[in-house]
Amino acid sequence: MSWSKLKQQLEGFLSPALVGKVEYRATSYRYLPDKAGNCYIAVNKKNVLQMNDVTGPIRWYQSEQEIKSDPTIDIPVTAADIEAVRVTMGENVPEDRLQVIARNRKLTEYAKEMIVVQAALSKSNFTTASTRFLATSIEESLESSDMMLNILALIDRRVGKKRILNMSQTIKLKHPAVQYFYELRRSYS
Incomplete structure (x- = not known):
């Protein structure tokens, strides 16, 4: 699926309160094969979560x-x-x-899970996770151990205010990026 079509579908599932505040952005380099590109989730025009294809070593x-x-x-x-x-x-x-x-x-x-998540933040993995998010139920995405599925589900319009408020205890065990998007959704609900 092309990026523009994927972006359009993801933005179609955004919570009405977050429309215009949360954006999906991507860059790619057609003529530079060693530069795969970057992908961002922006909140109020600031790149909050950046995903790029990792080329350097991880400590x-x-x-x-x-x-x-x-x-x-x-x-x-x-x-x-x-x-x-x-x-x-x-x-x-x-x-x-x-x-x-x-x-x-x-x-x-917990540290091993965090390291795996940090290593998995790439544009290609974001595309894969987004496609999987569009094909699975919202409950599976919320309960998943995949950080990207959690984030996409939290800002989804199918998750209501009551469900967001009931998730406060389970969110504490999630990645800080998931916690950020949870607080964002809670503040705009």
């Missing part, structure tokens, strides 16, 4: 350590998480240490 370890050491990330640890650690570690580990190990495991999983 995996550094990114993971930054995420794991960020004090603002709040990951809830459930009794099932602690029990899973107890099963793998044995009965000799103190309870407070089990909580620390369970939290570190969840932070590592």
Whole structure:
């Protein structure tokens, strides 16, 4: 599907409150094969989320350590998480240490998901995610682990104000970009 047709369909699903505020933009370079192009989601004429085809190396370890050491990330640890650690570690580990190990495991999983998401922000992946969004139900897009599907669903007209307000707890565990678009939609609903 061509970019102009895809853009037209995506903008047709925008929430009425966001029409004119949220735009989809793309650039491409026809005569430069090593430059695949960029794709943006703009809010009020500012490029908020930029997706470009990655050509440089990603510092995996550094990114993971930054995420794991960020004090603002709040990951809830459930009794099932602690029990899973107890099963793998044995009965000799103190309870407070089990909580620390369970939290570190969840932070590592979260960091890996964030790194995968950051690496997947490219124009070609945006096109693929947009096409998949147009073909799936809004519920699947909201519950998906794919950041782009979440963002596209949050700014969709089929998601009502009541559903947006009921999602406040689940959004806290999502990527910061998803949280940004959630707050944007909440403020304009």
